[in-house]
Amino acid sequence: MTDDFRERARSWLAANAPRRSSSEDDAESAGSAERVRTGIAEQQEFQARLYDAGFVGITWPKEYGGQGLTNAEQIAFSAEAREYELPVGAFVIGIGMPGPTILECGNEQQKKRYLPKMLRGEEIWCQLFSEPGAGSDVASLQASAVRDGDTWVLNGQKVWTSGAQYSDFGAVLARTDPAQPKHKGISMFIVDMHAPGVTVRPLRVATGHAPFNEVFFDNVRLAPDALIGEENRGWDAAVVMLRNERIAIGTMTQPRSSPLAYDSLRKLADRLGRAGDQGVRRELASLYAREQSVHLLGQLIREDAMAGRFPGPRGSVIKLAGAELGRYATQVAADVLGPQVAAADSDDVRAVQISIVAVPGGAIAGGTNEIQRNIIGERMLGLAKDPGVDRNTPFNQLRVGTQRSAKESS
Ligand SMILES: Cc1cc2nc3c(=O)[nH]c(=O)nc-3n(C[C@H](O)[C@H](O)[C@H](O)COP(=O)(O)OP(=O)(O)OC[C@H]3O[C@@H](n4cnc5c(N)ncnc54)[C@H](O)[C@@H]3O)c2cc1C
Incomplete structure (x- = not known):
């Protein structure tokens, strides 16, 4: 079969x-x-x-x-x-x-x-979690959805939303009960990205592309069936999405032709007459070995996830390993290119340069390397947990994100 x-x-x-x-x-x-x-x-x-x-x-x-x-x-x-x-x-x-x-x-x-x-592919989706004051600590988010009859009215700002400029729908997290502690009182909704009150502004990055956006919601009326899961239990759905995000990013198969992949850099080394250099050969061999181990680990985790065995903190291991592989590949590329790394004379070199500039994004998207290390430390290595002093305080009494007390903002 x-x-x-x-x-x-x-x-x-x-x-x-x-x-x-x-x-x-x-x-x-x-x-x-x-x-x-x-x-x-x-x-x-x-x-x-x-x-x-x-x-x-x-x-x-x-x-x-x-x-x-x-x-x-x-x-x-x-x-x-x-x-x-x-x-x-x-x-x-x-x-x-x-x-x-x-x-x-x-x-x-x-x-x-x-x-x-x-x-x-008839409808394209984006994920609207991060805000200017809530990234690693997503639960500090301030976008709000207030009930109005059988619907909700959404207000607030999201940022770094990949693909929002061409998306039809988004999964958005918003606070529905600010009197509850920060991980409670959050709900997840489906938002129509073409609805009145949604403004999408692309953000251009150093590569010259605009892969993500800031998104503003001004009195956006959500559909009655927009709520995913239970009201005020959106954190449970967020955990499901973050788990899938780590697996999706971490196990994404790197195209063999991507500019920082072994195959491409090896080919570039040949073309530039650098493949005979002992140092370059050693670096390329090491890149090959690392690429293979990340690929195999990714395959293992993907197979487990598809079989319903959730990888738990191993999702953080593969996400971190992928980001570190990217970082290592930039070093190898710099060795292969020598001074050319700063002065492109051809399309293949320019593609490597653009990829080098894009690599740090991989150590941030889907949770930064530091956050993955925290998860690995706490859940796999048994290190002390973050005390989380604000976990039980009602959100509207905290000063997190860009939130200020009424006294401060007056
Ligand atoms: C390419 C790319 C695509 C993205 N796409 C999306 C998207 O589609 N949708 C979306 O919602 N978001 C998206 N993001 C946003 C991403 O999820 C956040 O940037 C990320 O979670 C970090 O949040 P922050 O930028 O607010 O940084 P912060 O959380 O402010 O972190 C700043 C620094 O402090 C460190 N830090 C923070 N907390 C801790 C801690 N507890 N322990 C140790 N160090 C800590 C971080 O590691 C980081 O170095 C994208 C980001 C990138 C780069």
Whole structure:
């Protein structure tokens, strides 16, 4: 059964998907990161074909648009897809984070209404957790949703929202009862990103791209069925989403053709005549070994998660390992390039430079390296827990985030 599926995936991909550049390709194509940044309409068209061919939502239940297959098919597909540049980046957040959260915490109507269109790429999703005063400590968030009849009115600001500029829906955390301690009195909602009162402003980063945004909610009226899970129990749903986020980011398979991957840097070293240098060879060998171990650990965790065995703090290990691998790859790239690291003369070098600038983001997105180390220390190594002195105080009596007392703000 899995063999048939694998064979079907192999021939569909060969006929339909853009192949990653192989190590025999000429150096010019090595780092063209721009190739994967195809337009949204093109990504939606490809995602729909991928879905119709039966290769999206492989393990999700059939009644919610999934294929209802097993882990084995998902693994077989991922292995085959590794050789291709699938232009599906716009759907990674929805299918990796809000999707599994709705599957686990949402009601029947939400699962039927939102999940099939999410899988087919007809509706794109983003995740609206971080705020200017609430990042690592998300529970300090101040966006509010106030009940009005059978709906809620949402106000506040979110920041660093990846993909908000082209999203149709978002999973947003908002405070629904400020008289409760900070982890309580939070709810998770589905927000229509095209609703009146939603303003999205892209934030441009050092690479020249605008991957994320600040999002403002001014009296946005939420739909009556917008609540995911229970009112004031949104932290439970947030934990589910954060767990899925760590797994999604940490186990994301690095494209072999990505500019900081071993294959690309090795090819670049050949082209620049640096492959004979003992130091460069040692660094490349070490990069290869690290890349393989992160890949294998990611595969193990992904397989466990798909089999329903949640990795717990191992999700933090893989998230941290992936971020550290990126950091190490930048050092190797600097050794391969020598002085050229600061002065691009070709597309492949420029792609490496852009990737180097983007790497620190990987140590922040989905929880910073320090936060992952805290989790590993507390939950795996048994180190002392953060005392959390503000855990039991009503939120409206705290001065967290950008919140100030009435006296201070007057
Ligand atoms: C590329 C990228 C994409 C992102 N996409 C999204 C998105 O789609 N949706 C979304 O909601 N958010 C998104 N984020 C935001 C991300 O989740 C936050 O930036 C992250 O959680 C850190 O929060 P912060 O930026 O407020 O930093 P802060 O929490 O203010 O942290 C500042 C520094 O203090 C350290 N620190 C904080 N608390 C502790 C502690 N207890 N112990 C030790 N050190 C600590 C941190 O490690 C960090 O170095 C994205 C971020 C990036 C970089």
